[in-house]
Amino acid sequence: QKEVEQNSGPLSVPEGAIASLNCTYSDRVSQSFFWYRQYSGKSPELIMSIYSNGDKEDGRFTAQLNKASQYVSLLIRDSQPSDSATYLCAPYGGSNYKLTFGKGTLLTVNP
Amino acid sequence: DVKVTQSSRYLVKRTGEKVFLECVQDMDHENMFWYRQDPGLGLRLIYFSYDVKMKEKGDIPEGYSVSREKKERFSLILESASTNQTSMYLCASSPNRDGGETQYFGPGTRLLVL
Numbered sequence: 001q002k003e004v005e006q007n008s009g010p011l012s013v014p015e016g017a018i019a020s021l022n023c024t025y026s027d028r029v030s031q032s033f034f035w036y037r038q039y040s041g042k043s044p045e046l047i048m049s050i051y052s053n054g055d056k057e058d059g060r061f062t063a064q065l066n067k068a069s070q071y072v073s074l075l076i077r078d079s080q081p082s083d084s085a086t087y088l089c090a091p092y093g094g095s096n097y098k099l100t101f102g103k104g105t106l107l108t109v110n111p
Numbered sequence: 112d113v114k115v116t117q118s119s120r121y122l123v124k125r126t127g128e129k130v131f132l133e134c135v136q137d138m139d140h141e142n143m144f145w146y147r148q149d150p151g152l153g154l155r156l157i158y159f160s161y162d163v164k165m166k167e168k169g170d171i172p173e174g175y176s177v178s179r180e181k182k183e184r185f186s187l188i189l190e191s192a193s194t195n196q197t198s199m200y201l202c203a204s205s206p207n208r209d210g211g212e213t214q215y216f217g218p219g220t221r222l223l224v225l
Binding site for chain 1: 151153
């Protein structure tokens with residue numbers, strides 16, 4: 001059974017701080033990794049993808065991947081109240097067309 | 112922009128009714144997916160399709176069926192709705208046959224079965 005583990009939160013940070021969201025996965029053949037943001041009552045939207053070890057930056061977002069440790073993280077710099085949402089980690093295993101979603105971490109950014 | 116649309120945002124049905132949820136994508140994507148999302152359980156895959164008339168069971172296919180007669184349209188069918196099928200249903204699509212590309216989600220259908 002492929003598993004994706006995320007701290008459910010809530011993770012609470014003050015506005016302007018760095019929010020750090022973590023994810024571990026069990027499937028060693030996972031090749032691609034996606035972070036989705038989901039606002040309450042809305043559908044998930046992609047915010048970052050990462051395919052190789054190291055860091056990938058996109059604006060205020062940085063995704064970090066360590067395949068040896070089976071660990072992927074998302075850093076949000078200069079957090080804003082509009083970043084308050086649930087963040088879903090989703091590795092892709094490469095063999096069955098499917099993403100495996102974690103249950104998500106609820107982030108709250110306090111003004 | 113990729114657009115995935117779902118036929119209804121909210122739906123109320125009675126136990127035993129046959130329910131059709133429709134999903135349409137306009138980007139010529141190969142793969143389409145149906146999920147349900149429940150508090151504490153996360154996103155769970157019901158069925159997916161990687162080609163017209165092709166379908167594969169996901170993690171929780173029981174009580175559901177699907178149809179993909181055209182590439183852009185993927186339907187989820189609840190043959191006889193039950194109260195435990197009350198949920199948020201999300202459709203998604205992804206571009207390529209290998210599935211490694213991003214999945215794009217529709218707005219969701221919140222189904223209440225009474």
